[in-house]
Amino acid sequence: MVTYQLEPALSVDEFVAVLVRSSLAERRPVGDIATIQAMLKNADVIVTARIEGVLVGVSRAITDFAYCTYLSDLAVDEAQQRCGIGRELIRRTHESAGLHTMLILLAAPKAQAYYPHIGMAKHESCWTISRQSRVP
Secondary structure: OEEEEEOOOOOHHHHHHHHHHHOHHHHOOOOOHHHHHHHHHOOOEEEEEEEOOEEEEEEEEEEOOOOEEEEEEEEEOHHHOOOOHHHHHHHHHHHHHOOOOEEEOOOOHHHOOHHHHOOOOOOOOOOOOOOOOOOO
16 A cells, blocks of 8 residues: 655655666766755655655655646656556645646656656647756
């Protein structure tokens, strides 16, 4: 049985562990603990999925609670994928931020086929500016 909850105080260690088990760690700075801490501290919505207390999924979003919600991380342990956990994390994240907001995300290359499968629409007008390197 999966237990979902809002978990704003999610630990860095648990977050990194599920990123690794989901393969999202390939695109996240898991070796930079200060950045991971800031990612968690500054998130507006963190929803977790646990099985018998073990973290198996997480969504992390930034929102204004009025117009838009950016779902910046969706990670589900590879051993638990294809069980509806990702879909439920997205639903609960959107619900927590407000269904009147537009939910936005940038898909990881490996996950691009997943989002249309759960009813999300592809948007052709996404533009980005890459992160700038930190000055030591």
